[in-house]
Amino acid sequence: DWLLSQTKHRPQVAIICGSGLGMLADALKCQDAFHYTDIPGFPQSTVQGHAGRLVFGELKGKTCVCMQGRFHMYEGHSLCKTTFPVRVFKLLGVETLIVTNAAGSLADGLKPGDIMIIKDHVNFPGLGGFNPLNGPNDDKFGPRFPAMSACYNPGLRCLAMDIAKQQGVAELVQEGVYAAVGGPNFETIAEAKLMHRLGVDAVGMSTAPEVVVAVHCGLRVFGISLITNKPRPFLSVFLDFYRALSREVVTMVTDINASIQGSGCSCSVSSLTSS
Numbered sequence: 001d002w003l004l005s006q007t008k009h010r011p012q013v014a015i016i017c018g019s020g021l022g023m024l025a026d027a028l029k030c031q032d033a034f035h036y037t038d039i040p041g042f043p044q045s046t047v048q049g050h051a052g053r054l055v056f057g058e059l060k061g062k063t064c065v066c067m068q069g070r071f072h073m074y075e076g077h078s079l080c081k082t083t084f085p086v087r088v089f090k091l092l093g094v095e096t097l098i099v100t101n102a103a104g105s106l107a108d109g110l111k112p113g114d115i116m117i118i119k120d121h122v123n124f125p126g127l128g129g130f131n132p133l134n135g136p137n138d139d140k141f142g143p144r145f146p147a148m149s150a151c152y153n154p155g156l157r158c159l160a161m162d163i164a165k166q167q168g169v170a171e172l173v174q175e176g177v178y179a180a181v182g183g184p185n186f187e188t189i190a191e192a193k194l195m196h197r198l199g200v201d202a203v204g205m206s207t208a209p210e211v212v213v214a215v216h217c218g219l220r221v222f223g224i225s226l227i228t229n230k231p232r233p234f235l236s237v238f239l240d241f242y243r244a245l246s247r248e249v250v251t252m253v254t255d256i257n258a259s260i261q262g263s264g265c266s267c268s269v270s271s272l273t274s275s
């Protein structure tokens with residue numbers, strides 16, 4: 001109610017900016033911005049790279065609200081608090097939630113600087129019983145036992161891939177599975193290996209609880225991870241190096257063969273390649 005009384009904007013889309021991604025809010029026109037400290041009942045940001053402002057404005061004809069700074073469990077917030085803004089968005093009339101985050105890659109094909117469109121998640125704290133929906137269910141938001149089988153809207157995922165192609169950045173974008181861990185420590189090598197074997201492509205310390213609460217209250221969700229690092233066991237780093245070296249050798253041999261052929265020599269191309 002306080003927010004609705006302070007701004008004329010009536011957002012349809014909410015964007016949660018991940019670590020270091022707060023500048024996404026700068027794209028909004030006709031801004032009304034509120035510090036979390038000024039919003040009654042709002043939790044406070046304590047992490048570097050999370051400015052702690054809610055910014056309302058227009059983006060390409062849509063009214064949006066951006067969270068410049070999210071809340072994490074490791075800050076000491078309860079999961080209810082970390083996801084509180086999602087319910088505020090629902091009450092403001094938002095229909096679509098876009099979640100963004102910084103994440104570590106566990107997948108061979110995802111490098112720092114790449115973007116992963118989240119196709120599904122593994123909520124490790126949730127599997128262990130740390131769930132923002134714990135406690136009495138508030139039926140006005142959603143059901144006691146919400147389905148999570150299609151958390152990330154397939155239409156929006158498809159649209160994002162199409163836009164990446166149109167903008168010529170498709171080679172930097174792929175879909176994958178995000179895993180949420182509690183943090184604040186980064187993974188051990190054994191933990192990174194375990195998650196990799198379980199089919200996780202990127203890991204971070206947020207997002208999944210927000211998405212659970214969003215899906216519970218019927219919001220359409222789209223999520224992207226910006227890959228910032230690659231917590232990988234030494235062996236796979238070595239294997240990557242070995243594969244890159246093999247590719248170089250094959251290229252060199254192919255070039256040599258081409259010049260031998262060009263010179264009219266009868267040397268066998270296949271025997272030279274295999275040796």
Ligand SMILES: O=P(O)(O)O[C@H]1O[C@H](CO)[C@@H](O)[C@H]1O
Pocket residue numbers: 017018019070072100101102103183204205206207
């Ligand atoms: O998930 P966001 O908020 O982008 O932040 C990610 O970056 C921080 C670690 O560098 C962790 O908080 C992790 O969750």
